[in-house]
Amino acid sequence: MLAYRATYLTGIFNYTIQIGAYFFLWQAVYENQGRLGGMAQEEMLTYVIIAWVARSFYFNTLDRTLSDEIREGQIATELIRPYSYQWAKMARSLGEGLFRLLFFTIPGAVFIYFLHPFGGPAGWTVGVLFAISLMGSFLINSQINLLVGYLAFFTLSTSGILRAKRVVVDLLSGLLMPISFYPLWAREIIEYLPFQAITYLPNMIYLGKLEGLKAIKALALQGFWFVVLLMMSYFIWRLAVRKLTIQGG
Amino acid sequence: MVIIEAKGLTKEFKIFRRREGVVGAFRDLFTRQYQVLKAVDNIDFVVRQGELVGYIGANGAGKSTTIKMMTGILVPTSGHLQVNGFCPHRNREKYTRGIGVVFGQRSQLWWDLAVIESFRLLQRIYRVSEVDFQQRLHRFEDILDIGDYLHLPVRKLSLGQRMRCELAAALLHNPTLLFLDEPTIGLDVLAKANIRDFLKEVNQTLETTIILTTHDLGDIEALCSRVAIIDQGKMLYDGSLDQLRAHWGEDNLEEVVKDIYQGQQPPGVKGWGE
Numbered sequence A: 001m002l003a004y005r006a007t008y009l010t011g012i013f014n015y016t017i018q019i020g021a022y023f024f025l026w027q028a029v030y031e032n033q034g035r036l037g038g039m040a041q042e043e044m045l046t047y048v049i050i051a052w053v054a055r056s057f058y059f060n061t062l063d064r065t066l067s068d069e070i071r072e073g074q075i076a077t078e079l080i081r082p083y084s085y086q087w088a089k090m091a092r093s094l095g096e097g098l099f100r101l102l103f104f105t106i107p108g109a110v111f112i113y114f115l116h117p118f119g120g121p122a123g124w125t126v127g128v129l130f131a132i133s134l135m136g137s138f139l140i141n142s143q144i145n146l147l148v149g150y151l152a153f154f155t156l157s158t159s160g161i162l163r164a165k166r167v168v169v170d171l172l173s174g175l176l177m178p179i180s181f182y183p184l185w186a187r188e189i190i191e192y193l194p195f196q197a198i199t200y201l202p203n204m205i206y207l208g209k210l211e212g213l214k215a216i217k218a219l220a221l222q223g224f225w226f227v228v229l230l231m232m233s234y235f236i237w238r239l240a241v242r243k244l245t246i247q248g249g
Numbered sequence B: 001m002v003i004i005e006a007k008g009l010t011k012e013f014k015i016f017r018r019r020e021g022v023v024g025a026f027r028d029l030f031t032r033q034y035q036v037l038k039a040v041d042n043i044d045f046v047v048r049q050g051e052l053v054g055y056i057g058a059n060g061a062g063k064s065t066t067i068k069m070m071t072g073i074l075v076p077t078s079g080h081l082q083v084n085g086f087c088p089h090r091n092r093e094k095y096t097r098g099i100g101v102v103f104g105q106r107s108q109l110w111w112d113l114a115v116i117e118s119f120r121l122l123q124r125i126y127r128v129s130e131v132d133f134q135q136r137l138h139r140f141e142d143i144l145d146i147g148d149y150l151h152l153p154v155r156k157l158s159l160g161q162r163m164r165c166e167l168a169a170a171l172l173h174n175p176t177l178l179f180l181d182e183p184t185i186g187l188d189v190l191a192k193a194n195i196r197d198f199l200k201e202v203n204q205t206l207e208t209t210i211i212l213t214t215h216d217l218g219d220i221e222a223l224c225s226r227v228a229i230i231d232q233g234k235m236l237y238d239g240s241l242d243q244l245r246a247h248w249g250e251d252n253l254e255e256v257v258k259d260i261y262q263g264q265q266p267p268g269v270k271g272w273g274e
């Protein structure tokens, strides 16, 4: 683990900078404004903090890992094992996510709380619903990463695609700003995409803006997207393994 | 008992040719020129339990491609292939429980974990009982001499140290069949001897069937009574080492192989390579 101390510390630094930057940005935006996009200033700041804190749990680099393994042929050493490649990768990411949750996400949230107290979830049920929706974020985000990683089966130059994916997810998930800030036509499109289920929906549950049945519906929508993406990645995997040519001796 | 049965096994690769220059790159966007390369061309191959087969051939002859098909990670273009009663790529997850694989060029241990932790993970993956695990581990420690670096992370091992650990890792679940693609590549004389002894012992005491590719004919002479030679995807020779020497009337295996790789025919033998 010692070798990763540096990664760990830069990670903390990185997140602090990100949260700090958006924090001040939104403070400036809200100058002399009451509510924007249906949110008061304090709610907005909580949104930013929760969005980034949650991201430190569900985030992973499966897309890059897969695409590298496919491009370099290292996938061969995984395919000789008696397990499913996808589920092994998901399990590994979940392990990393839980590790970060304990040693990074939660301490980070406490630390930020001391810098700037933010609102907690409105009650236990909301807290539990939010926790479940975080799991949904992880599952959906991982499946999207798997799908993007699989593109390396079809084209060996993937770095552009990986970068584009990152921008799309950051924008359409609601990480950079809540979906309610988008113009109506854009919101209508985004509602039919899986990305908002990664950040926007869980955050709305946390802020108590999706309550009771609406919150349950949001969770169901997450479940729906997970299943759809899972089927897609399963299908592409079946197709790709057939025409897979392992690179290198 | 027949362990591997291949009939007419073939693997074709489409090689896309890049055209030169900016204009070429632009044209490549729309129409891609490719040629078909038969990396493995209509091979028949039968291996029985307990055999130790040396599989040799010049660079690019098709050895690794054959191994990859037999281990279930490449789908053959055509032909029949059955190993351990399975069609390798179709029942990959079940099939791979019964085989061990070492790719000399690639590590399959977890780079950042201590060797022993990699072994523990493999124990879980292959569901090896604690008793079996301990017994095998001690045995590998003895013969392969890996006790000293079991607690080092894999990335800190030298090539030779790592290769011994790879071998141990491939055998922890006591597979009936072991595929080795250049397991002695880059090793010093002692390490090679050590690994040869180990393979011999595994083959003899556990009846593990072993398929081994190598460019070191010393490996072949030390280990294999049977040798298969592949050339440009085609099986040139499959038989005993002694017979091969007899065909060529030459005892020095290196000379024989040199002649074969240069495309020469053995003097006075009819139907060579048919």
Ligand SMILES: Nc1ncnc2c1ncn2[C@@H]1O[C@H](COP(=O)(O)OP(=O)(O)OP(=O)(O)O)[C@@H](O)[C@H]1O
Binding pocket: A245, A246, A247, A248, A249, B013, B014, B015, B037, B039, B057, B058, B059, B060, B061, B062, B063, B064, B065, B066
């Ligand atoms: N993924 C691939 N795409 C296209 N061609 C490939 C691919 N893998 C292998 N080949 C071609 O197939 C042929 C056989 O390759 P293979 O790796 O099986 O050779 P080999 O006998 O293992 O050689 P070496 O002794 O150098 O390891 C080579 O001509 C190689 O260029």
Ligand SMILES: [Mg+2]
Binding pocket: A249, B063, B064, B065, B181
């Ligand atoms: Mg090879």
